[in-house]
Amino acid sequence: MLAAESVAGLENINIMRGWSRLKEAINRQPGMRPVTVESWNRCRKMGVDPLKLKPMFLPKERLKPVLKDKDYLIKIARPYLDFLSLNLTGIPHVVMLLNGDGWVMDIQGTIAEYGGEELGLCVGACWGERYMGNTGGGTAISTGRPVFIYGKEHFLEMFKPLSCLGVPIFKENKLIGAISISVPNEYAHPGRLIMATSCAEAIEKEISKKTGEDNRDTKSTGGMIVTSELMATVIHDLKNPLASIRGLGQLGILASTTEKERSYFERIIKQADKLNNSVVDLLSIFKPEKPTMAKPDDIIEGIIEEMGPNCDINNIELILETKNNSKVNLYTKVFRRAIENLIKNAIQVLRGGGKIKINISDGEEQVLISIKDNGPGIPTQIKGTLFEPFVCHGRDGTGLGLFMVQHAITDVHGGRIWFKSQAGKGTTFYVSLPKL
Incomplete structure (x- = not known):
């Protein structure tokens, strides 16, 4: 058993080393992979101009029946698109759901940063190879296989600063769509292909379960339970490969012979850690434990005990006052x-x-928690959207974000969360939890 694990570990080390070297090799010779050459040949045969983008859009009268035909797919896939997009918070990205012909059925992400509707980033645009060259979703549809396209492997010049991946979605062995993810080259990460593939497989399982049903009420309680269970399964299944990627990255550092190689593995570990933190955050949301009667004070005291040393190092005074x-x-x-x-x-x-001062008070119908800092305050331009997804303040967070914090307090616990902030004086977040 141990011998088999050792052999598998060595193979995985080679794979992770290959990831770093693959990017270097592609930059030197973009046409080195057969999948790339084959997609370029298809693009040439279809008359795609590598220097000119020619987006194609469905007229409204034709789009409506296409969306209706794939309504079940859109509803089932939407939570997974939300999940994939949430994991890219702080990174420019686009996550799309395509139908089997390459038409965009749903889209998430920082769309405006990429040019929006003018560049075909909208529902009803076609991202098949005939119009967009080789892209994640379009090429996944053409080949029927998961695909990763890095930078210079794109046929269209304007897409070369980006990395795309695509995963096909099947129903009863028939290709019905694809998931597509695009990020700038510097944020490309192999773990996202695993994540997208797991999501596509979960979507296929849910479609299979619903075959023969009318799907008229996918937002019912039963539908949401199924979705949450599937999401929790997908998220949990991601933990093992991410742990493997991190462990192999650490071994890669030890086996590296140059500083450049070590830097690549360090970046892989850092990104794996960020993804793993997001997995942990989301797993706690989609598959929470059973609720128990507890004093918030006890939990917060434990958090302060853990964070105390970090605060001491950074010259931050962390205070808890409780009257609860x-x-x-x-x-x-x-x-x-x-x-x-x-x-x-x-x-x-x-x-x-x-x-940082934390105060817990006992009200008649609620327990009120406040977390106050004397920092710079929240910028005025983002106050109105602070709890919305994809509003980020840094790239080194855990991935939960204030959107998921709000979900945890309001949707899971039936409480409230709000804040007060003043420039130059600090911010106070308030959390209100109902008593039974």
Whole structure:
């Protein structure tokens, strides 16, 4: 058993080394991979101009029946697109759902940064190879296989700064669509292909379960339970490969012979850690433990004990004041992650030192928690969208974000969260939890 694991480990080390070297090789010789050459040949035969983008759009009268035909796919796939996009918070990205002909059925991400509708980033645009050259989703549809396209491997010149991946979606062995993800080259990561493939497989399983049903109420309680269970399964299944990627990255550092090789493996480990943190965050949301009656104080005291040394190093005073004697119904892991993220956000803005004061008070119908910092305050331009997805303040967060914090407090616990902030004086977040 150990011998087999050792052999597998050595093979994986070679794969991870190959990932770094593959990018270098592609930059030197973009046409080195057969899948790339084959896609270029298809593009040439279809008359695609590598220097000119020619987006194609379905007229509204034709788009409506196409969307209706794939309504079941759109509804089932949407939570997975949200999940994939959420994991790219802080990174320019586009996540799309295509039908079997390459037409965009749904789209998420920082669309405006890439040019929006003018460049075909909208529902009803076609991202098949005939119009867009080789891209993640379009090439996955042409080949029927998962595909990764790095930078210079794109046929169209304008897409060369980007990396794309695509995963086909099948129903009863018939290709019905694809997931497509695009990010700038510097953010390309092999773990995302595993993640997208797992999501596509989960979508296929859910479609299979629903075959023969009318799918008229996918937002019913039963449908949401199925979706949550599938999401939790996908997220949990991602933990093992991410742990493997990280471990192999560490071994890669030890086996590296040059500083350049070591730097590649260090970047792989850093990105794997960010993805793993997002997996942990999302797993606690989609598959929370059973709620228990607990004092928020006890959980927050544990968080402060863990974060204390980090605050000391950064010259941050972390204070807890409590006047609470009540227990509330808590999903303890979800609640802990939410409070952790609020405190971590405060620590991140106090780069030169400062003070974080946490207060817990006992009201008639609720327990009120406040987390106050004396940092620079929240910029006025993002206050109105602070709890919306993809509003980011840095690229080194855990991936949960204030959107998921709000979800944990309001949707999971039935509470409220809000904030007050003043430029130059700091920010206070308030969390209200109902008593039973």
